[in-house]
Amino acid sequence: MLKIEGLTAEVDGKPILKGIDLEVPAGEIHAIMGPNGSGKSTLSYVLSGREGYEITGGSVSFNGVDLLALEPEERAAAGLFLAFQYPVELPGVGNALFLRTALNAVRRGKGEPELDAMQFLKLARERMKALSMPEDMLKRGVNVGFSGGEKKRNEVLQMALLRPKLAILDETDSGLDIDALKIVADGVNALRAPDFSALVITHYQRLLDYIVPDKVHVLMGGRIVQSGGPELAHQLEASGYASVKAA
Amino acid sequence: MPAVTETIETVQSVTEGTYKWGFETDIEMEFAPKGLSEDIVRFISKKKNEPDWLLEWRLKAYALWQKMEEPRWSAVSYPAIDYQDAYYYAAPVQKAKPKSLEEVDPELLRTYEKLGIPLKEQAILAGVEGAGETPADGGRLPVAVDAVFDSVSVATTFKARLEKEGIVFCSISEAVQTHPELVRQYLGTVVPQGDNFYAALNSAVFTDGSFVYIPKGVRCPMELSTYFRINAKSTGQFERTLIIADEGSTVSYLEGCTAPMRDENQLHAAVVELVALDDASIKYSTVQNWYPGDAEGRGGIYNFVTKRAQCRGKRSKVSWTQVETGSAITWKYPSCVLLGDDSVGEFYSVAITNNRQQADTGTKMIHVGKRTSSTIISKGISAGRGQNTYRGLVRVAPTASAARNFTQCDSLLIGDQCGAHTVPYIENRCMTAKVEHEATTSRIAEDQLFYCRQRGLSEEDAVGLIVNGFCREVLKELPMEFAVEAQKLLQISLEGSVG
Numbered sequence: 176m177l178k179i180e181g182l183t184a185e186v187d188g189k190p191i192l193k194g195i196d197l198e199v200p201a202g203e204i205h206a207i208m209g210p211n212g213s214g215k216s217t218l219s220y221v222l223s224g225r226e227g228y229e230i231t232g233g234s235v236s237f238n239g240v241d242l243l244a245l246e247p248e249e250r251a252a253a254g255l256f257l258a259f260q261y262p263v264e265l266p267g268v269g270n271a272l273f274l275r276t277a278l279n280a281v282r283r284g285k286g287e288p289e290l291d292a293m294q295f296l297k298l299a300r301e302r303m304k305a306l307s308m309p310e311d312m313l314k315r316g317v318n319v320g321f322s323g324g325e326k327k328r329n330e331v332l333q334m335a336l337l338r339p340k341l342a343i344l345d346e347t348d349s350g351l352d353i354d355a356l357k358i359v360a361d362g363v364n365a366l367r368a369p370d371f372s373a374l375v376i377t378h379y380q381r382l383l384d385y386i387v388p389d390k391v392h393v394l395m396g397g398r399i400v401q402s403g404g405p406e407l408a409h410q411l412e413a414s415g416y417a418s419v420k421a422a
Numbered sequence: 423m424p425a426v427t428e429t430i431e432t433v434q435s436v437t438e439g440t441y442k443w444g445f446e447t448d449i450e451m452e453f454a455p456k457g458l459s460e461d462i463v464r465f466i467s468k469k470k471n472e473p474d475w476l477l478e479w480r481l482k483a484y485a486l487w488q489k490m491e492e493p494r495w496s497a498v499s500y501p502a503i504d505y506q507d508a509y510y511y512a513a514p515v516q517k518a519k520p521k522s523l524e525e526v527d528p529e530l531l532r533t534y535e536k537l538g539i540p541l542k543e544q545a546i547l548a549g550v551e552g553a554g555e556t557p558a559d560g561g562r563l564p565v566a567v568d569a570v571f572d573s574v575s576v577a578t579t580f581k582a583r584l585e586k587e588g589i590v591f592c593s594i595s596e597a598v599q600t601h602p603e604l605v606r607q608y609l610g611t612v613v614p615q616g617d618n619f620y621a622a623l624n625s626a627v628f629t630d631g632s633f634v635y636i637p638k639g640v641r642c643p644m645e646l647s648t649y650f651r652i653n654a655k656s657t658g659q660f661e662r663t664l665i666i667a668d669e670g671s672t673v674s675y676l677e678g679c680t681a682p683m684r685d686e687n688q689l690h691a692a693v694v695e696l697v698a699l700d701d702a703s704i705k706y707s708t709v710q711n712w713y714p715g716d717a718e719g720r721g722g723i724y725n726f727v728t729k730r731a732q733c734r735g736k737r738s739k740v741s742w743t744q745v746e747t748g749s750a751i752t753w754k755y756p757s758c759v760l761l762g763d764d765s766v767g768e769f770y771s772v773a774i775t776n777n778r779q780q781a782d783t784g785t786k787m788i789h790v791g792k793r794t795s796s797t798i799i800s801k802g803i804s805a806g807r808g809q810n811t812y813r814g815l816v817r818v819a820p821t822a823s824a825a826r827n828f829t830q831c832d833s834l835l836i837g838d839q840c841g842a843h844t845v846p847y848i849e850n851r852c853m854t855a856k857v858e859h860e861a862t863t864s865r866i867a868e869d870q871l872f873y874c875r876q877r878g879l880s881e882e883d884a885v886g887l888i889v890n891g892f893c894r895e896v897l898k899e900l901p902m903e904f905a906v907e908a909q910k911l912l913q914i915s916l917e918g919s920v921g
Contacts, residue, residue, distance in 0.1 A: 223876050224875075224876075225872050225876075226868065226872070227868075246875070247872065247875040247876050248875045248876075248878050248879060248880055248881075250876075251875070251876055251877060251878035252878055256876075257876050259873065259876075262873070263867075263869050263870050263872075263873040264870075265870060265873070265874075265887070265888060265891055266891055266892065267890070267891030267892055267893070267894035267895070268887055268888065268890070268891035268894075269891075272887075273874075273877075273887070276877075276879060276883070276887065277874075277877035277878050277879060280877070280878035280879050280880075280883070281877075281878040284878060316891065333877065337877070337878070
């Protein structure tokens with residue numbers, strides 16, 4: 176699914192990623208943990224193609240395609256989805272219109288027929304129900320006036336509609352209470368399938384109680400310094416990142 | 423930010439090729455001699471077989487104009503205009519009224535086809551008798567159209583049907599012949615001849631435009647619209663529109679405008695007068711898409727327009743909605759004089775300036791009657807090297823007790839070489855009045871673009887989506903049929919390289 180080899184990247188001439196090697200096979204969920212400033216968000220932006228990050232070396236292959244050669248919208252069409260740490264507000268743009276435009280853009284990319292407004296509404300209502308989202312969230316501006324929890328649920332709703340092959344969740348758990356956390360986790364777990372993979376970026380082990388990863392990687396100083404099973408997350412929670420440094 | 427740089431490039435790549443309405447129709451035309459003089463004023467009046475009082479009215483305006491100076495207070499700059507180097511009258515040569523599509527000049531037909539007006543309506547527009555009397559296909563509510571080609575109205579549709587309701591909808595030249603008493607009673611009562619430099623010029627040489635009269639208690643059963651087209655070279659267009667809504671009547675009116683692409687600048691100086699009596703309501707929408715000039719600022723229309731409404735009656739209401747995407751220079755302040763108690767004025771505006779376009783636009787709300795209220799929503803979008811100024815006046819007279827105004831001016835910047843300016847004037851002489859003003863300026867942020875692109879939208883679609891979201895409050899005021907058109911226009915105006 177995803178294969179990262181020797182990836183290095185810098186921002187404003189300052190190296191942030193210093194040689195990342197990571198492989199996520201199809202059907203697996205991997206967690207990336209690490210302290211602030213370790214390069215977690217940079218990794219998610221580099222993978223999704225945000226401007227302002229200069230790739231200085233290495234390669235990323237996504238289902239056999241050179242991911243780094245694609246525009247952000249082409250990566251989305253290829254099945255890559257980023258759940259933002261800070262979802263962006265689009266004033267005046269109706270959430271329903273935005274979701275449908277995005278869904279149809281991705282469907283076009285896959286060669287699937289576009290959905291009309293009625294078909295879309297039916298699908299969206301179904302998915303929203305599963306996420307305990309009130310229907311009026313479709314009518315409001317994209318993320319405008321949404322609470323932190325609503326914004327994150329809106330991200331998961333988009334993911335549930337777009338059905339990506341690889342989802343990157345960038346600290347989706349931050350700012351969520353325990354109920355919202357469960358809803359978000361259920362949303363991700365519902366997507367679990369042999370052709371779906373996820374990269375869950377988080378600070379805390381808490382989210383990983385609900386989304387149980389196949390592997391956990393520790394990112395520090397722009398490198399993956401340790402990898403292991405789900406038990407590694409518990410170990411970090413108990414003894415902190417300092418213990419990894421020592422090891 | 424690189425993403426923003428790319429957007430600027432996208433926007434800058436708007437070139438001549440993207441103005442789809444820039445063609446010229448090769449058609450037999452009749453011109454007045456070039457230049458402006460008393461003789462030309464007489465020539466135009468004679469061409470239109472006008473009564474003496476109207477000729478005298480024009481000559482008075484001409485005399486006033488000669489003593490006036492071109493206003494220079496707006497935030498637009500342009501080389502001096504040589505008023506003697508233009509034609510003030512140009513009309514397609516028309517023989518007897520055509521009886522079928524075959525008899526209509528094929529060049530005129532092709533023009534309407536290119537402008538995207540469907541065949542059925544082409545028959546209507548070209549003035550084929552009877553063609554306008556059956557509803558358009560699909561049961562869609564028909565829109566009555568007055569088509570003005572350079573200096574004259576070539577056709578008005580659905581006239582007979584409207585006449586059944588007592589509604590008069592025709593060209594103003596025709597109204598002078600058929601309803602002289604109404605024209606004489608109202609012409610120049612909202613915008614007097616000497617109101618300003620361009621209004622005086624218009625009053626002297628106005629050639630055509632639309633006339634609407636809605637009788638007491640009548641709700642106009644369809645949208646009325648006028649389609650203005652400048653075609654001839656070196657020609658100014660000076661149209662004059664007069665709309666009167668009698669007591670308790672309601673009307674919605676829309677105007678659209680296009681012009682060929684030319685290296686020269688052409689002058690468009692219109693005057694629009696609206697009168698609303700007791701309990702009457704007028705909704706006036708404009709989609710202005712005159713040729714804006716090329717990327718370097720060559721050519722384009724100078725759009726110097728005076729639009730004013732008088733809410734004379736109690737509880738009367740006038741609503742201006744404008745989407746301004748064209749013209750090299752726009753100088754325009756659709757206004758409401760709120761005389762009647764409890765009358766309401768509204769102004770909803772989207773103005774886009776791209777490349778070297780300049781817009782100085784806004785509104786004037788003059789509160790005189792008690793409990794009058796006004797709302798101003800202005801959305802300015804600047805891209806390329808465009809300069810966009812909102813200039814608005816809210817004046818509350820001592821008589822306007824408990825008057826209210828709410829103003830909101832939002833500016834959106836795309837790129838770093840454009841400008842947005844907001845110049846609100848507030849003159850309140852009434853203790854019980856309430857006047858509110860809000861203003862914001864923002865940019866299309868890199869994170870908004872990236873968010874959209876990560877969801878699969880192309881950069882251009884993302885810009886279109888964000889801009890349309892920004893303008894939503896105004897676009898929703900447009901009649902349905904035109905709202906979709908306007909949305910597309912916004913996208914095209916900003917996105918040169920597509921389509």
